[in-house]
Structures are given as structure tokens and as C-alpha cells.
Amino acid sequence: MVSLLSGLPVTDCVKLCHRVVDGLCGRDPPCRADYSSTWSLEEWLELLNSLTAFFRLAVGNNSSDEVVLAGLSGVGSSHAEAVLSVLRARRDEIRRALLDRTNSISSATLQDFDWQLKLALSSDKISSLHTPLLSLSLDVRENTALRPVTMEMNREELNTLISSLEAANKVVLQLK
């Protein structure tokens, strides 16, 4: 429940709300150890969930200030004002995070990628090879589980991959 917020002074409440928004946007969420004296574990989890859901709903529905304040009727007016100020400051960021979530609508999405270029100097058969090899590792998110995919390509394979990716980028550009 959001009303649990009343157990905290207003300045700390602003900080906490900002950290919650950070967690919503893909950075580090607030740490429970900092607030263990104020709330029990159960209360903490509940507060975190409800705050996150509240921010999401407020930005997703593009609610006006009055609606937001009405949703915060359980807490004191100064706390409600603090939460509202956090919401107004971070509206753009939350909106972007929600858009990202909606964008990754497919069952598997690319979360991150990394590449390394290696030069094979020789093999067991040929003394001088000089073949560049690219090892590409993709972090694919499948139903909230990260699955690493690693592959190694030579020059031709990399060219085909890049050309197909460029074709895909062209299609994406038309939508921008």
C-alpha cells in the first residue's frame, strides 16, 4: 500500500521514489537494507510493488494531477505532493521505459550485444592464415530469462549478416 509511505520523512520519501523510478527504468532499485528499520520485509515488498504499479499506471494513462492526488488519498498531503513532484520530474523517463517494454512485444528480444575481433594467425594445417574472425555474443531475453547466444563468423558470413541487418534497419527507418 502506498499509505505505508507515511512512515518516512518527506525528503527521504522523495529519494526513495526516485530510486523506485530508477528501478523501473532499468537501473538499480532501492536497497532494502537502508529502510529495514522502517518497514518489515512484507511491507517493503508491498510498498515497492504498489509504488511501481502506481507510477506505471499514472504515466501510462497520462493521468492529470488531480487523478494522481486522488490515487494518493491514503497518505498525507505533503507526501502526496512529494510523490507527485517525482512523477512530474520523471514522466518522460518512465514513459520511455514503458515504450521500451511495449516495443519488446515479441517472445524473444535482443537485450545487449558484444563483439570481439580475433585474428587467426595459423592453424594446425596452415602455418600462416591471417584470417580475421568475429565472435558475436547476443544477450537474448526470452520470457524474462536471459539466454546468451554466441557465434563466430568469418568475413563473408559477417558481410551477409551486416547486409541483412542493414535491410532491417531500412525498414525500421521508414517507421521513424
Add this chain to the structure above:
Amino acid sequence: MSARFRVGMSLAQACQDIGYKGEIGYQTFLYSNEPEIRSLLMFLVEKLPRERAEVSDQPTGKSVVLQRAIAAVIKAQLAVPWLPSNCRLPLFDETQCPGALHSFHVQSLSLPHCSKGPGKKQLKEVMDYQRYILPPVTAQFSRHTSVLASILEQHIAELSAAQEWDNEWNSQGLLSRLTPQDYHCRKLTRMHKRIKEQLHSATLTSPESPLSRLCSTSDLSELLQAFRCSDHVLTKGTHFTHTQKFTFTQEVAAMTSSIPTGHQSENDIQLCQQEELTLLQQQFHQLCSDVNQLAVDIKHMSVPYTQVLDELKQNELGNSEKEEKIQVKKKTIDLLPDADSNLLKLQVLVEASAKRVVNLASQWEKHRAPLIDERRRLKEICSNQDLESSRKLSEIKTLHDRIRVSTEEAKKKEEIYKQLVTDLENLPQDLSRSAYTQRILEIVSNIKKQKEEIKKILSDTKELQKEINNLTGKLDRTFAVTDELVFKDAKKDESVRKSYKYLAALHENCNQLIQTIEDTGTILREIRDLEEQIETENGNKTVANLERILDDYKAIRQENSALAAKVRDG
């Protein structure tokens, strides 16, 4: 022995194939002497392809430089002995411990400039947040290794987005002759239309879903709004949510369910509530199916209803037409009793109206002519402007192309310059040019001295030749004169005749003497040549070579016979 012979012969054959004219055989390589090998090597060096020398002058490719550097580094690393990890210096830790390599992971950043719109006034809360609470970029991460990766990623994403927009604007945006904002708007509306069509087609495939009634809405945002409204309805009936695959629907459902209303611990109340819930759910399902049934009925009924409406409209139209006809007929019937005067009146009216029409036409013509001229003029101006703008567009395009080409060229040249600089640095520095030039100058001065001496000797020989020619001429003339005098006297005197004979004999003998002297000179020269040849031949050690070749021949014969004996025995 025979193997050595074969190798030497193949080498000699190769040299002859290239075009070596001197004497060459297998012995040249086996029993070499200095002058022969020297001449052979000079010939071979001259035959070396020239292009290679030019190629080596060219700046070596970037990849070659890189590969050389890699080879050097690897050689250095291989030279370092392997040590157990406890004995390692921190310097070698990096190359000998594979675990130190970090992978490149990215986290999202919160940067103030991202949220700043052009010309948009910032909210006070945003300013406060950025000023007091937003940590610096380096403090926004839990792991330090991802700082650099994230910043790089963010910058590259923004840069590539800007570049792509630039490219698109240069290729297509300029041609559309719109401002960037208009171009954006047009693209956006086009995309909205496409998405709407897709959604429509998707909803049409499942006609029993309540969403099919949304097809009539015109705008995408309305459609989306309708979706959102229906979501709230759908969250209550679970079997509808299963048919919907849109994740944001599920999201909303999750959100609404994630705000639970309090916690009740007592079992009775829970049981009661569950029973009530199941009852209510049954009722709700009943109601839902009723609503569906009714919707289907309404749909069925709507078709005949529209048909009836159409028929009604048509009938009304027919009625109004008929009423108009009836009124015209009524008027004509009223005019019938006083027909003649009415006819006259009608004619006058018709004439007046005809005149008026003619008058209006002439007036219209008067107005029309200047307007048409004006239109033509404007059209011409328009086309001119069109032409000019397209010309300027093409100019801009060519300018863009040229800018790109020249930047590429500049880049290439810079790279070549860098490479050359590195090459220059890699060159050995201790060779001084001045020593070389001094030596060259010395050689040139030597050659000059030799040339002067040769000239001196040449002039000496020329003088000698001249003197000889003079003397022979003098001799001939004096001989001719004395011959004539003596011949005249010889007719008169017997003793003089004898002296004439002696003179002739003397002359002949002297000629013979000169001839022999010349012959001896040539012979001496030949002898000297021959001696030189002999010396060179002696230097070649032909005799020794011949002896060696004979020995080789014997050895090969012995080998052959031994092999033959072996074959026979075998």
C-alpha cells in the same frame, strides 16, 4: 654424386633459359671460381624484376603495418616465460590470465540533455531533480565495468540516429520540398494509417470479438483509446484476455491485480467470499453470454433495418419530384384562358432574357481575357520557379556528393600521411646521407680525372697519326721529285740509269721494311691479347676443372655400375 650433378645441371639450365650467354654447366656451381660466379651473379641481379623495388617504395598497407605490430607483440609475449600465478608480476598478469577480460554490458543512463526539448520550457521539478538528486553518470552504475560501455553505447546510438536522419533528409526530405516538421508529420500520419489497417484486418479475422465494432472509428488514437477502454472490460472476463495477445493488455491486468485490497486472515470470511465470488462469476458469465447473444441479434437486425431506411429515402425523393411536376402543370393550366396575350408576354420576356444573356456574355469576355493572361503569366512564373528550384536542388545534391568525396579523400590522405610518418620513424636513423653523398662525389671526381687522361692520350695518338701522315706525304713527294729528275737524267746517262734502278730498289725495300714493321706491331698486339686470354683461362683453371669433371664422370660411372650390379643381384 649424381644427385649433385642433377641439381647443378638444373640450375645451369635455368640460367640458360633466362638468357645467360656465358659458359655455364654443373661445374660452375660445384667448382666455382670468382670471376665466373661474379659475372653470373651480376647477370642474375640485373634480371631481378624491377617492379618489386618500386613496390617497396610505396607506403605499406595499413593491414601490413598492423600485422607486423601484432607479430611483434606476440613474439614479445611468447618470449616471456610462463610463471605460476603467484610469481607473476602485475605487468604480465594481463596477458597470461584470461579471466581478466571483461565483457561489454550496457545499462540505460539518465542524462539531463535527453529530456530537453528545443525551445521547451523545463518544469521546475525536472530542474530540481537534475540539480539535487540525479547522480553523476559515473555513479549511476552498480558495476564500474559497464560505465564506459554504456556511455559509448548511448553516444553511438544518438550519433547514428542523427546520421540516419541526415541521410534520409538529404536523399528524400529535400526532394519532397517540405520543412522537416511537415515531413515528420506526413510520415507519422502515413504510419498511423498503416497500423490502423493492420489492426482492422486483425480484428476482422475474429468477428465474434467485441472489438470488431471498432472498425468504424476513423483515427488511430481513437482506436487505441477504444482498445484501452475495452481492456478494462476485458480484465474482468478471463476468457477474453486469453484471446488477446497484446502484452500491454496483460500488463494492465497485472497492474490492476497487483494493487490488492488489504489482507484478510480469517478463514471463514475468505470461504464466504470465495463462494460469493464463484456465484458472482457464474452470474457474470451468464450475463456475458446474454450480452453476446443480444449483440449478435442486433447485428442480424441491423441489415434489414438499413434496407428499409434506404427504401424510405427513395420513396421520399420520388414524392418530391412528383410534387414539382404537379405545380408546373397547375401554372400552365392557369395561363390557358388568355393564351394570346400571355404568349406575347412570354416572347417579350424570352427576347429580353436573350439580350441579357448576350450582354452578360460580352461582359464576361471582357473580364475573362485579362484574367486568362494573368493566369498564363503566373503559370509561366511558376514553371520558371520550379525549374530553378530543381536546378538548385541538383546543385545542392552535387555539392553534397562533392563534400562527401572530398572528405573521404582527405581522410585517405591523412591516413597515408600517418602511415608514412610511422614508416619514417621505423626507418633506421644511423645511416647518414652526407657520407653517401661524399662517396658519390668522390667517385664522380675520379671519373672526371680518368676522362681527362683518356682525352690526353687520344690527342697524343692523334698528333702521332698526323706526324706519320705528314712524313709519308713528304716521302712520297720527295720520291716523286727525285724519281722524275733521275728518270730525265737516266735517258742521257748510262750510270744514272743504274742509280735510277737502285733508287727504285731502295724504295721498294723501304716499303717492304715499313710493311714488316707494321706487321710486327699487329703481331705483337695479337700476342699481347693472346697472353691476356691465356691468363684469364689460367684464372678459370680450366685444366683443373676438366680433371674434376673427368673424376666426376668416373665416379658417376662407378655409381651406375654399382647400381646395375645391385639390380642384377637383386
